Amino acid sequence: MTTTLTRDQLDEFGRELDAIRQRVIADLGEEDAAYIRGIVKRQQQFEVAGRALFYVPPAWPLAVAALSVSKILENMEIGHNVMHGQYDWMGDPKLNSRIYDWDNVCPGEQWKYSHNYIHHTFTNILGKDRDVGYGILRMDEDQPWHPYYLGNPVYALALMLFFEWGVAMHDLEVENLVKGTREWEQNKALHAGIMRKVKRQALKDYLLFPALTGPLFPLTLAGNASANLIRNIWAFNIIFCGHFPAGVATFTEEECLDIEGPNGPEESRGHWYYRQLLGSANISGSKLMHLMSGNLSHQIEHHLFPDIPARRYPEIAVEVREICERYGLAYNTGPLHKQLLSVAKKIGRLALPTRSTSQEPAPVAERAAAA
C-alpha cells in the first residue's frame, strides 16, 4: 500500500520510534538478564520433568504437557529471541545469537538468514519477503491466483502439523527451484546443514530418550513426537496471527522507495517503521499468553524493534499505540480466537480467485479513520 503520511510526518514518526529504541536500549540491565536466565531455568525444569515423567506410564499426558511447554518456551521466548540478538549485549556466549542453536530441526544458522535478514528487513514486500505464504500458500490478494491454490487450506493444515520441517526447508526455496530461478547447486551446503541438525534432533527425541526408558520405548517415542507436534501447532498459529489477519498491509517494492539515496531511490527509516507497523498484527491476552508466544503476541513491537529483549514489548506497546493514534495509523490487535478466525477465513478465501476489487478490505488507514 502507498503511505498515508506526508514526508515530514514519516520522518517525525521515525524519530519518535528511534527515541523509544534508544531509551530502552540504554535501560537494559540486570532485570533483563535475570529474566532470560530465569526463563531458561524454568524451561529446563519443564524439560527434565517431562523426560523423567515418561518413566511413569500413568503420567504420560503430564510428561507430554511438560515437554511441550519446554519446547514451546525454548523455541519461542528463548530461541527465537536469543537468535535475534536480543541478549547479545549481555556478552554471555550461552545467550548469544552467533552461538545459540534451538531445539528444532531447522539449523539456527539458516533460520537467522531467512528470518532475521530476509523477513525482518523486507517484511510484507511482495516478491521479497518469502514469509508471505512461505512459497506454498496464497496469503495476499496481489499474489496471482493459480489452480494450485485451490489446495490453500490443505497446505496450511499440512504446514501447521509439520511446521518445524517447513521452517527447516524454508531456506531451500523449493518454489524457486520449481520456477527455475534457483539452482539445485545453491542448496547443497544448506542440505548438509539441515541433515546434520535433523539427525541430531531425531537421535535425541526418537531414539536415545525412548531407549533410555527401556520397555516404555514406544510410549516415550510417541510422547516426544506429540510434544513436537503440539509445539508445531502452537507456533504455527501464533506466527500466522503475526502477519496474516485481515487489515494487515502488504507493499510493492516501488511503494517502499520513498527517498532519494546516494545510489538511487531507497526506503527511509520512517517508512521502514511504517511498513513494519502496518505489516504486523498483535494478539491480546494474558501475561501467560505473551510468555508462551515468546512475546510474538506483540508482533508489531517485535517488528519495530526486533533486537530489543521481548520482555520489553508490553511496556513499549503503550507508547506505540499512543503514537499510532496521533498519526491516525491502524494498530491491528485482537484476541487469539479472533485473529485466528480472520487468518483461517483469508486462507479459505484466497484459495479461490479474487472476484473483484470491491471485495477487498478497505485500506487500513481509512478504517482507522472511520473507527
Add this chain to the structure above:
Amino acid sequence: MALVTTLLRSRAAAALASPHGVDHYLEQLNPMWAAHDVRARVVAIHRETDTPGACVATVTLQPTGTWRGHRAGQYVQVGVDLPGSARRMTRCFSISSAASLPGEQITLTVRAHDEGQVSKFLVHEARPGQMVHLSQAAGDFTLHESAATPTNNRLLFITGGSGITPAMSIVRTLLRDGYDDRANRKVTFLHFARSEADQIFAAELAEIAAADNHVDVHLRYGDQTFSEFELRRLVPDYRGTDTWVCGPGGLVDLVQDAYDGADRLRVEFFKPPTVSTGTAEGEVSFTRAGTAAANTGASLLEQAEALGLRPEFGCRMGICFSCTATKTDGTVRNILTGEESSLPDEDIRICVSAPVGDCSVDL
C-alpha cells in the same frame, strides 16, 4: 568422580543434551559442575597496594574440575557479569601463582585501572563465593625448561608495574620446584614500579632477595627508568640471555631497542583500551585482509567495501546481526545510538559502527 566426568563428556551425553550441550544443564544444578566450560569461585581477595586509582589485589580462584592447569607465565581470560549493567566483560590476566595442576587453585594479581571495568570489579567489588568465567590458560610467555631438572642457563626478567605477574609466577615455580644455588643458574629480576608504595609483592621479593638462592632482585622506582647502560652492568651478555619482558608499552619499546632483534627476548604486551578522540581521524585496518586506509567516518562496512572487501552483511541497518565482526582495537560509535565503545576484542555490527580514530577489525 572420574567415571562421572567421563560420562558427562561422552558423545552420548552430548547427544542427549543437543543442541545445547551438557554444561547448559549442569550449570543450573551447581555452578562448580562442568563438563567442558571452565569457571571459578572466588576464594579470597588480598589487597597488595592501596594507591588511590591504582589499587592492586590478589584474587585466589578455585577453578572447576575442567581446569587443565597452567604453565608459569601463562594468562587466562576472565569473564565477569558486571553488576547493574549485567554485561559480561572478558579480559586477559596473567596468572601470578606458581604453575598449577588440573583443578588446582590459582591467583591473579590485578591492578584496578580507571578504564578497566573487569579489573575494577575484581579489586573492589568481587567477594568470596562469587563465580567468574575462565578460559583455559594460554600463552607462550613461559619457562620452557623444567625447574626440577635445571640447566645452567641464566634467566633475566624485566618487568614494569603489574607486568610483574607472569615473571612472578615463573620465579615462584622455580623456587617451589627446587631451584637453588646448587644449580648455579643465576636469575636476575629487574622490576620498575611507580613508587615504593606501588610495589606489588614487596615483602616476598625482599625475602627472595635475602635468601641464598642465586636470585638477584633489582627494584627501581619513579624516575629510575630502564637504561641499556644499567642492564649491561647487571647482565653483561644480556642479548645472549633468555629474557622475559612484560610491562607498559614504553618499557617494552626501550627493552626491544636494547635487544635489537635478539631472539632470546620474549615479550608480553598488555592491551589497554584506547581513548576516543571523537572525530573521524586515524586509520582503519582490516587485519585479515591486510589492508588499511584513512578513516572516512562512514560505517566500517562501507569503508571495508570501499577498499574492495566483501564482508558478509544482511539488513545494513543493525537488526539482523549478519555482519557481526570482531573489532580487535580502537573505538567505534554506534550510528543508531551514538554510544561509543573502546573495548578490545569486541563483537560489533559493522553496518552500524563507525570508527572514531584508529580502529582495527578482524576482516
